[in-house]
Amino acid sequence: PRRTCCRAAPAMNCRAEVLEVSVEGRQVEEAMLAVLHTVLLHRSTGKFHYKKEGTYSIGTVGTQDVDCDFIDFAYVRVSSEELDRALRKAVGEFKDALRNSGSDGMGQISLEFYQKKKSRWPFSDECIPWELWTIKVNVVNLANEQERQICREKVGEKLCEKIINIVEVMNRHEYLPKMPTQSEVDNVFDTSLKDVQPYLYKISYQITDSLGTSVTTTMRRLIKDTLAL
Amino acid sequence: AMDTDLSSQDRKDLDKFIKFFALKTVQVIVQARLGEKICTRSSSSPTGSDWFNLAIKDIPEVTHEAKKALAGQLPAVGRSMCVEISLKTSEGDSMELEIWCLEMNEKCDKEIKVSYTVYNRLSLLLKSLLAITRVTPAYRLSRKQGHEYVILYRIYFGEVQLSGLGEGFQTVRVGTVGTPVGTITLSCAYRINLAFMSTRQFERTPPIMGIIIDHFVDRPYPSSSPMHPCNYRAGEDNGAVYPSVEDSQEVCTTSFSTSPPSQCVFTVTKAHFQTPPPVVTDTLKVPVMGLAFSHQLSSSRLSYQPAALGVGSADMGYPVLFAGGFNAAHPHQLIGPGKEGGVPPIPSQPAHGTQADQERMCTPLDGVHYSAATPSSSEDTETVSNSSEGKSGSPHDFLETIFIRKVGAFVNKPINQVTMANLDIPFAMFAPKNVELEDNDTMVNPPDSPETESPLQGSLHSEGSSGSSTGNTHDDFVMIDFKPAFSKDDILPMDLGTFYREFQNPPQLSSLSIDIGAQSMAEDLDSLPEKLAVHEKNVKEFDAFVETLQ
Numbered sequence: 193p194r195r196t197c198c199r200a201a202p203a204m205n206c207r208a209e210v211l212e213v214s215v216e217g218r219q220v221e222e223a224m225l226a227v228l229h230t231v232l233l234h235r236s237t238g239k240f241h242y243k244k245e246g247t248y249s250i251g252t253v254g255t256q257d258v259d260c261d262f263i264d265f266a267y268v269r270v271s272s273e274e275l276d277r278a279l280r281k282a283v284g285e286f287k288d289a290l291r292n293s294g295s296d297g298m299g300q301i302s303l304e305f306y307q308k309k310k311s312r313w314p315f316s317d318e319c320i321p322w323e324l325w326t327i328k329v330n331v332v333n334l335a336n337e338q339e340r341q342i343c344r345e346k347v348g349e350k351l352c353e354k355i356i357n358i359v360e361v362m363n364r365h366e367y368l369p370k371m372p373t374q375s376e377v378d379n380v381f382d383t384s385l386k387d388v389q390p391y392l393y394k395i396s397y398q399i400t401d402s403l404g405t406s407v408t409t410t411m412r413r414l415i416k417d418t419l420a421l
Numbered sequence: 422a423m424d425t426d427l428s429s430q431d432r433k434d435l436d437k438f439i440k441f442f443a444l445k446t447v448q449v450i451v452q453a454r455l456g457e458k459i460c461t462r463s464s465s466s467p468t469g470s471d472w473f474n475l476a477i478k479d480i481p482e483v484t485h486e487a488k489k490a491l492a493g494q495l496p497a498v499g500r501s502m503c504v505e506i507s508l509k510t511s512e513g514d515s516m517e518l519e520i521w522c523l524e525m526n527e528k529c530d531k532e533i534k535v536s537y538t539v540y541n542r543l544s545l546l547l548k549s550l551l552a553i554t555r556v557t558p559a560y561r562l563s564r565k566q567g568h569e570y571v572i573l574y575r576i577y578f579g580e581v582q583l584s585g586l587g588e589g590f591q592t593v594r595v596g597t598v599g600t601p602v603g604t605i606t607l608s609c610a611y612r613i614n615l616a617f618m619s620t621r622q623f624e625r626t627p628p629i630m631g632i633i634i635d636h637f638v639d640r641p642y643p644s645s646s647p648m649h650p651c652n653y654r655a656g657e658d659n660g661a662v663y664p665s666v667e668d669s670q671e672v673c674t675t676s677f678s679t680s681p682p683s684q685c686v687f688t689v690t691k692a693h694f695q696t697p698p699p700v701v702t703d704t705l706k707v708p709v710m711g712l713a714f715s716h717q718l719s720s721s722r723l724s725y726q727p728a729a730l731g732v733g734s735a736d737m738g739y740p741v742l743f744a745g746g747f748n749a750a751h752p753h754q755l756i757g758p759g760k761e762g763g764v765p766p767i768p769s770q771p772a773h774g775t776q777a778d779q780e781r782m783c784t785p786l787d788g789v790h791y792s793a794a795t796p797s798s799s800e801d802t803e804t805v806s807n808s809s810e811g812k813s814g815s816p817h818d819f820l821e822t823i824f825i826r827k828v829g830a831f832v833n834k835p836i837n838q839v840t841m842a843n844l845d846i847p848f849a850m851f852a853p854k855n856v857e858l859e860d861n862d863t864m865v866n867p868p869d870s871p872e873t874e875s876p877l878q879g880s881l882h883s884e885g886s887s888g889s890s891t892g893n894t895h896d897d898f899v900m901i902d903f904k905p906a907f908s909k910d911d912i913l914p915m916d917l918g919t920f921y922r923e924f925q926n927p928p929q930l931s932s933l934s935i936d937i938g939a940q941s942m943a944e945d946l947d948s949l950p951e952k953l954a955v956h957e958k959n960v961k962e963f964d965a966f967v968e969t970l971q
Binding site: 230233234239259268271355359362365388 | 459460463464467474475542548549552553555556557560561593595596597
């Protein structure tokens with residue numbers, strides 16, 4: 193089911209973290225998945241089950257190890273095929289866009305967590321972001337196998353650093369949306385998955401083409417959705 | 422606040438949380454050093470046995486060791502729980518790799534809600550631990566263990582001892598959680614100098630030869646608590662079958678309330694089982710040890726499956742009783758107490774990469790038989806293939822087996838490295854790579870590689886030996902931490918709503934005023950031809966874009 197479009201509210205009180213990586217073309221997907229999954233591991237809970245008197249219980253989140261094929265690296269992700277598919281789809285699009293953009297190979301992918309605020313008709317709901325992760329990617333081309341081997345290791349080490357950075361941010365215990373009542377849960381969490389419940393999130397990306405201008409896919413989607421109303 | 426002292430119920434809850442948090446911490450760490458990929462399933466219906474809403478298995482030995490070390494106490498100031506991870510080579514040399522410390526300091530947060538905020542933050546901390554245990558150097562080492570070395574763990578309680586980590590060890594903080602009685606801190610100190618050490622004391626024990634599994638059981642260490650391999654056989658002839666300690670069956674049923682917000686109704690009950698009481702654990706498979714299988718890739722899966730009686734039902738909802746009193750379930754499948762009308766978990770195939778796992782085999786040695794008791798459902802093909810291998814083969818069959826493993830992370834180094842290890846230098850395999858070895862490896866020195874400048878030349882080739890620390894100084898890539906204005910209340914003492922109303926009507930932009938407008942207009946007009954040329958060039962792209970809008 194398509195998410196209802198909400199108009200972007202000004203990004204106030206939204207903390208923003210930026211990570212940068214330099215990778216080979218074939219490492220883009222795994223590197224992005226590693227970062228996105230690590231963030232979502234921390235930003236997903238078990239499914240809520242509301243009971244009477246406003247109490248709720250929480251389901252269980254399983255986890256699993258993922259080995260990268262092109263990077264000497266492994267990471268942990270939430271055990272949810274749906275979530276993995278969603279991330280892979282977004283990362284796949286990003287990778288394709290990067291590849292088609294030309295030789296420059298620079299872009300960024302963003303994972304934004306937001307809350308929905310209902311507005312009265314005729315205004316559509318507002319999306320209020322509260323955390324924004326941006327991964328800036330620089331794609332490099334390597335000349336030979338020796339460099340590729342070194343790149344495998346180095347990118348692996350870099351990703352280790354990124355994971356540590358992400359965990360540092362998570363540990364600050366800064367603003368998190370309040371736990372919602374049953375009627376509000378869809379304004380805070382994505383309840384569409386059957387086994388886990390991440391906070392509401394959206395992924396967008398930007399490719400920097402050779403002229404330095406950026407084509408934002410989010411903008412494109414917003415226009416498309418608006419016209420489709 | 423009127424009552425800042427902890428209510429007795431809160432205190433009890435908090436103590437329980439800390440205790441189970443400590444036990445789960447140990448499980449996560451040891452399981453991360455088993456040498457294999459861990460996979461647990463999400464369950465939308467709470468089973469009641471998953472502390473902190475996370476599916477973390479409980480390996481009985483590990484729980485037993487942790488409880489032994491804690492001896493009924495909880496981490497407190499000066500009394501930290503430490504999990505020491507070390508490496509032991511086939512020659513008998515050992516080296517400490519990491520110390521994971523769960524500490525408590527005096528900084529109290531009296532205002533925090535115990536059975537809500539503390540609980541959720543402990544859950545978050547466990548997730549961080551899952552992530553961090555994969556990024557320290559010992560993880561990769563543990564994935565390659567099996568024939569040249571093994572990874573051991575030791576739990577102790579008291580003062581943290583970091584001296585065995587060598588010079589220049591690094592520390593990574595996993596996280597902290599404030600509670601009304603103190604702040605819990607979880608961190609890891611890890612060795613970065615993997616070369617053989619001169620200051621360390623060698624502990625020369627008889628080398629591992631053949632298949633001496635009980636070599637690792639009950640090793641007498643003079644002054645410290647016994648080391649345990651992260652992957653070893655249990656249920657050996659020594660009869661050390663660890664019973665499920667009674668309160669490992671304590672379940673945590675947490676209900677949270679949203680009305681009023683952030684109130685929590687929390688109950689901890691003994692589980693009421695509708696089916697015969699299962700152990701809240703899992704069965705993992707037994708590893709193979711010993712140099713007899715020197716070509717074997719690290720295949721460490723723990724098993725607590727003595728002679729199995731009876732056949733398990735294919736339906737995973739029903740626990741099966743085994744002779745040893747353990748549950749037979751799918752490996753990596755947590756079975757909780759009887760689900761009350763819960764949806765049977767939908768099998769999720771392990772992620773890509775486990776094709777390789779299916780080809781790894783475990784050899785059941787005499788005394789342990791894998792029976793057909795493993796459920797025959799096709800969901801977990803890993804189990805089936807492993808158990809059937811176990812059934813059919815005698816140890817000798819496996820000597821001729823050739824393993825084909827998907828090339829990817831943690832590829833086993835070629836055999837010529839073993840030659841190095843045979844030199845009588847401890848930890849020779851960790852010495853900086855010898856040039857001669859690498860010459861033979863075409864991956865490292867491909868023939869006729871062209872001399873092209875690569876963008877990575879600057880940053881990659883300036884490092885010394887591989888395996889050096891991650892403290893690069895050539896870092897072009899930094900994490901930029903943006904702290905947007907007004908993100909904290911102490912800068913502007915107003916809440917979001919007030920702020921929004923206050924600043925809703927900013928003054929008009931100066932660029933919209935006439936004279937400046939005219940100036941930029943002129944600039945715009947000048948740049949028009951250039952822009953038009955660009956748009957002309959990209960007309961196909963725009964057309965395609967318009968297509969997508971229709």
